[in-house]
Amino acid sequence: MNPTIITTIVSLSGMGAVAAIILYFVAQKFKVETDPRIDDVEDVLPATNCGGCGFPGCRAFAEALVKSPDISDLHCPVGGNDVMKQVGAILGAEVAEKDPYVAIVKCSGSFEHRKKTNVYDGAPNCTIASMLYGGDTGCAYGCVGLGECVDSCDFEAMYMDENTGLPVVLEDKCTACNACVKACPKDIMELWPKGRKGKRIYVACMNEEKGGVAKKNCAVACTGCEKCIDECKYDAIVIENSLSYIDGEKCKLCRKCVDVCKTHSILEINFPPPKDRPPKDRPDRKLARTKKETEKIETVDTGKSIEALPDISPNENADSSNENDKSE
Amino acid sequence: MFMLLINRLKTFSKGGIHPPEDKYSADKAIEILPLPANVKVPISQHIGIPAVPVVERGEHVKTGQVIAKTGGFVSANIHASASGKIAKISEEMDTSGYRRMTIMIRVDKEEEWVEGIDTSNTLVKDITFTREEILQKILEGGIVGMGGATFPSHIKLNIPRGKKADVLIINGVECEPYLTSDHRLMLEKSEELIIGIKILMKALGVERAIVGIENNKTDAISKLADLTNADSSISIAPLKVQYPQGGEKQLIKALIDREVPSGGLPIDVGTVVHNVGTTYAVYEAVQKNKPLIERIVTVTGKSIKNPSNLLVRIGTPVSDLIEAAGGLPDDTGKVISGGPMMGKAIDDLSIPVTKGTSGILILPEQESVRNKSKVCIRCSKCISVCPMGLEPFYLMTVTQRGNYEEAEENRILDCIECGSCAYICPSNRELLDYIRLGKSNVTNIIRARERV
Numbered sequence: 151m152n153p154t155i156i157t158t159i160v161s162l163s164g165m166g167a168v169a170a171i172i173l174y175f176v177a178q179k180f181k182v183e184t185d186p187r188i189d190d191v192e193d194v195l196p197a198t199n200c201g202g203c204g205f206p207g208c209r210a211f212a213e214a215l216v217k218s219p220d221i222s223d224l225h226c227p228v229g230g231n232d233v234m235k236q237v238g239a240i241l242g243a244e245v246a247e248k249d250p251y252v253a254i255v256k257c258s259g260s261f262e263h264r265k266k267t268n269v270y271d272g273a274p275n276c277t278i279a280s281m282l283y284g285g286d287t288g289c290a291y292g293c294v295g296l297g298e299c300v301d302s303c304d305f306e307a308m309y310m311d312e313n314t315g316l317p318v319v320l321e322d323k324c325t326a327c328n329a330c331v332k333a334c335p336k337d338i339m340e341l342w343p344k345g346r347k348g349k350r351i352y353v354a355c356m357n358e359e360k361g362g363v364a365k366k367n368c369a370v371a372c373t374g375c376e377k378c379i380d381e382c383k384y385d386a387i388v389i390e391n392s393l394s395y396i397d398g399e400k401c402k403l404c405r406k407c408v409d410v411c412k413t414h415s416i417l418e419i420n421f422p423p424p425k426d427r428p429p430k431d432r433p434d435r436k437l438a439r440t441k442k443e444t445e446k447i448e449t450v451d452t453g454k455s456i457e458a459l460p461d462i463s464p465n466e467n468a469d470s471s472n473e474n475d476k477s478e
Numbered sequence: 479m480f481m482l483l484i485n486r487l488k489t490f491s492k493g494g495i496h497p498p499e500d501k502y503s504a505d506k507a508i509e510i511l512p513l514p515a516n517v518k519v520p521i522s523q524h525i526g527i528p529a530v531p532v533v534e535r536g537e538h539v540k541t542g543q544v545i546a547k548t549g550g551f552v553s554a555n556i557h558a559s560a561s562g563k564i565a566k567i568s569e570e571m572d573t574s575g576y577r578r579m580t581i582m583i584r585v586d587k588e589e590e591w592v593e594g595i596d597t598s599n600t601l602v603k604d605i606t607f608t609r610e611e612i613l614q615k616i617l618e619g620g621i622v623g624m625g626g627a628t629f630p631s632h633i634k635l636n637i638p639r640g641k642k643a644d645v646l647i648i649n650g651v652e653c654e655p656y657l658t659s660d661h662r663l664m665l666e667k668s669e670e671l672i673i674g675i676k677i678l679m680k681a682l683g684v685e686r687a688i689v690g691i692e693n694n695k696t697d698a699i700s701k702l703a704d705l706t707n708a709d710s711s712i713s714i715a716p717l718k719v720q721y722p723q724g725g726e727k728q729l730i731k732a733l734i735d736r737e738v739p740s741g742g743l744p745i746d747v748g749t750v751v752h753n754v755g756t757t758y759a760v761y762e763a764v765q766k767n768k769p770l771i772e773r774i775v776t777v778t779g780k781s782i783k784n785p786s787n788l789l790v791r792i793g794t795p796v797s798d799l800i801e802a803a804g805g806l807p808d809d810t811g812k813v814i815s816g817g818p819m820m821g822k823a824i825d826d827l828s829i830p831v832t833k834g835t836s837g838i839l840i841l842p843e844q845e846s847v848r849n850k851s852k853v854c855i856r857c858s859k860c861i862s863v864c865p866m867g868l869e870p871f872y873l874m875t876v877t878q879r880g881n882y883e884e885a886e887e888n889r890i891l892d893c894i895e896c897g898s899c900a901y902i903c904p905s906n907r908e909l910l911d912y913i914r915l916g917k918s919n920v921t922n923i924i925r926a927r928e929r930v
Contacts, residue, residue: 268825271848273908278915283575283825290576359569359577 187240188216194236195226200304202227202327215241222246228305228325251326251341253307253319257293258354258417260314263369264289277335288367291356293317293338302333321348343398348420351401351408353378355415358391365413372415378407487693489718490728493865495898496720497819499694503658503778503785508666510789511802513585517560517793519545520572520580523832524622525629526552531581537564542592542769545581548617554630554833555620558583559771559791561590571826573815573835580830583793595767601669602765605677612681612764619763620770620833624755625649625660625724626816628834631760634750635681641745646679646687647733650702650754651717651724653692654817657837659774660754662787664691664698667758672705674761675712682750687712689754690733692719721819722896726751728865740892755836775831777803779840781810790831797827799838811846814839819897852905860899860909866892870899870909877916882923885916893917 192212203226205211215221221243226233231247238245264287270279276298284290295315300308307323308330310316317330321344330339342350353372357364361373374392386400387407396407396416408416522528529546539545539558546556562585569577591597607615617632637643652660664671675687691699693716706712717723717732727738729751736747744751752760755773762768771792778785783804790799796813800806806813806827814821815835823846860870868889876884890913899909 273851273911275911275915278908278911281914281918282822284571284577 185216188212190240191215191237194229194233194240196228196233198228198304198325198327200228200325200327200329202325202329227251227327250344252321252324252344252348252350253326253330253339254342254350254352254354254419255293255317255319255338256340256352256354256356257291257316257336257338258370258415259287259289259292259368260311260316262314264292264367276333280335289357289364289371291336291358292368294336298333298335299330299339302329304329345398345403345420349403350398350419351403351405352396352398352417352419353394353415354417355393358393360392364392370413370415372411373413375412377410377412378416381406381410487716487718488732489720490723490731490865492731492867493863493898494720494722494728495863495901497655497901499719500655500778500780501658501661501694502656502780503776503787504661504695506658506662506786508662508774508787508789509802511791511794511798513560513589513791514794514798516565516582516584516795517562517791518570518580518582518795518828518830519556519559519793520570520578520830520832521546521556522572522574522578523556523628523792523834524554525627526550526554528579529553529556531567531579533564533567533581535564535567538562539564539583540590540592542595542771544618544620544769545583552630552633554622555618555769556581557620557769557771559793560585562586571829573822573824573829573832575822575825595769597766597768601673603673605673605680605764607764609681609683612677615764615767616681616760618769619759621756621759621763622770622833623753624759624773624833624836625753626820626834626836628832631752631756634752635678637682637745637750642748643682643684643745643750644686644748645734646675646682646684647729647744647749647751648675648678648687648689648754648757649724649726649729649751650689650691650695650698651729652695653719653721653724654819654821654837655721656778656839657776657817658778659776659787659836661695661698663758663774664695664754665701668698668701668705670761671702671754671758672709672712673765674757674759677760677764678750678752678757679711685711688733689714690717690723690729691715692717692723694719722865722894722898725865725894725896727894740889770833773831773833773835775799775835776837777840778837779807779842780845781807781842782840783807792833793830795828795830796824796838799831800827800840807840807842809842809844810840811843812841814841819901820895849906851907854907855905857904859902859904863898863902865896865898866894868893870913871907873916874907874909874912877912877919882916882920886920886923890916890920 192209195208195212197208199207203211205214215224215237222245225248230250234245266286267288268286270286272278274296276294276296279294279296285294293316297310299317300310305323305325307320308317311318326341328341331341336356338356342352355372357371361375364371365373372394374389374394376389378394379387379389384400384402386397388395405418408418521531527549530549531546533539533545539561541558541561543558544555545558548555560583562583565582565584567581570580572578613632613635621631622628623631650660650664679687689702699714699716703714706714715733722728723732726744730736730738730744730749738744738747759770772789774787775790776787777799786803788799788802812823815824815838816822817837818839821839854871864870873885873888873890893913895910895914897910903909
């Protein structure tokens with residue numbers, strides 16, 4: 151064999167061995183002590199690095215879990231109670247059980263209900279569009295429909311429905327990591343208690359305009375008529391700025407508000423279809439009053455232009471609906 | 479010889495573009511638009527805090543009466559632009575694209591002005607007021623920057639302690655294609671303009687003023703030069719046609735070769751810039767007691783029948799202006815408030831003219847469609863045209879990735895949103911859209927940091 155090769159191999163191996171010995175001692179000298187439990191906890195965590203826990207990634211959350219004396223406030227929304235129990239077992243600490251949450255879309259203004267008034271051809275980004283103007287429909291509070299929430303989802307738990315123009319949350323995949331809530335410039339997404347068997351009731355509208363204006367722009371807008379408040383026995387509903395909001399924690403899922411909502415802006419999810427559920431409110435009064443309204447709703451349902459509806463100024467409509475409520 | 483002269487014309491040093499000028503209404507004299515049936519006056523027509531309404535529904539107001547008072551330091555008074563009854567105070571659509579508080583006046587048949595306002599055309603030459611009185615009149619008159627930024631003028635004239643201005647710059651550049659309102663103003667109101675400049679000089683305490691005008695308005699240049707021949711304190715400077723020369727920082731660089739530092743204001747380099755429209759409004763407010771209730775708006779477009787320059791009251795619906803210019807053409811694709819470079823498309827023709835509306839541009843369908851955005855080909859054209867020396871493609875990329883620290887380090891807040899990068903990009907990338915998003919997020923982050 152060529153002696154040059156032999157000398158090269160021997161000298162390089164020698165240098166390698168010397169370097170290895172030096173490095174070994176340096177590593178011993180400058181060793182960083184880490185709690186081995188951090189690695190154990192990190193192994194249990196789902197490793198999605200979604201940030202849903204409020205920490206920048208699973209490693210940071212694992213460190214926080216190991217270092218905090220009380221971990222009952224910390225929760226991994228992706229892993230849920232199962233993962234937190236395992237974490238509790240490793241650390242020998244108490245973990246609080248939390249009800250699972252799911253993201254909901256608080257807008258039901260689909261193409262059918264909310265007519266387009268203009269065309270947007272700027273950058274396909276919801277925040278950019280809403281910095282520019284109120285949106286391509288008459289409603290400045292509703293979904294922009296460019297899918298920033300879908301892009302933000304790390305779990306493929308959302309998609310844009312092409313028929314409605316609204317995002318859809320797949321509740322089996324949704325981990326309630328909060329990414330879509332942060333992404334939406336119109337604050338349409340919200341985390342909601344999953345409820346018994348996934349049942350939930352919420353107001354799918356964000357429109358804060360007066361009833362008449364809201365309804366003119368969207369057939370399923372909340373008009374702030376306060377009927378749902380009157381029905382609710384559990385004080386779960388508040389109305390602010392002509393917009394109803396159901397407190398998901400207080401709601402007992404009795405579905406009474408769903409029945410009285412004229413514009414169908416209160417949605418019930420995962421309930422069996424109504425079988426023979428007669429409207430429980432006094433029919434005599436209701437029939438006498440709603441002849442005009444029934445006509446209006448029919449016009450909308452047949453898909454004719456919403457502009458054909460009688461033009462009601464905001465004040466008149468808001469006043470009349472308030473009067474109706476008082477008369478009841 | 480002529481070429482030599484062109485070559486010597488000053489301009490700013492970095493970047494810039496030269497889009498087709500298309501100034502169809504340049505030789506159309508200013509026409510006065512008749513009063514509309516209703517005027518809708520938004521309470522927020524300026525940058526800063528919205529004004530606070532001081533009138534109530536049903537009340538009768540005279541032209542020039544204050545209907546909303548300043549809401550804070552960075553704010554401006556709003557005046558009734560016509561006499562009549564307050565029909566409603568409600569939320570109406572305006573150029574922001576959102577419904578905002580607006581005062582609607584049902585206009586009287588016989589107009590009634592507030593006493594003390596001089597509505598005649600006589601020229602008031604003598605400036606008898608002190609500096610404080612001038613500032614007070616500008617504040618009361620609700621004067622804001624009329625070039626489009628609508629920054630309240632009295633703030634610009636209140637020089638912060640420890641700083642000093644030595645030269646006043648008057649912006650008659652009008653570098654946006656299509657628009658001609660400043661051009662016509664300089665031609666038809668030149669004498670008033672000169673007095674306005676003198677008022678501003680007195681308010682600032684400076685001895686020198688330079689009017690920067692692009693060389694495509696030679697008639698305005700020669701007219702103003704004739705008027706100021708005898709006066710050595712005001713000089714007229716012809717400039718090479720280059721967009722965005724009307725930007726404050728670019729104009730300062732072009733005229734006096736000073737560079738405003740990053741994050742700084744013109745006063746940091748000893749100057750203050752005012753638009754010619756603002757200067758004229760200052761003349762009217764100080765010499766004639768007339769608040770800012772009307773402005774010149776160019777209504778123009780390739781297929782519009784009669785491109786014109788109209789003197790309209792604030793609050794007039796855009797549809798009235800288009801009607802006066804021959805109606806909306808059949809091939810309309812977009813109606814833009816402002817110029818083609820920095821203006822904003824509007825989706826409702828009932829929105830009112832505000833203090834910052836310099837033009838209404840009607841683009842035909844084939845010109846208004848945005849081409850599909852493709853991948854960046856690294857041609858670096860955006861970098862070479864950026865007048866602020868930024869890297870637009872990079873700012874867009876870091877914004878898309880949410881890396882706002884990097885965006886801030888690369889001076890995203892220096893962007894003047896002139897749109898040169900998006901104009902030149904061969905891949906039709908939405909550069910400015912994303913830079914605006916980045917700017918807004920970086921501003922929020924900085925504010926949050928300051929709070930902590």
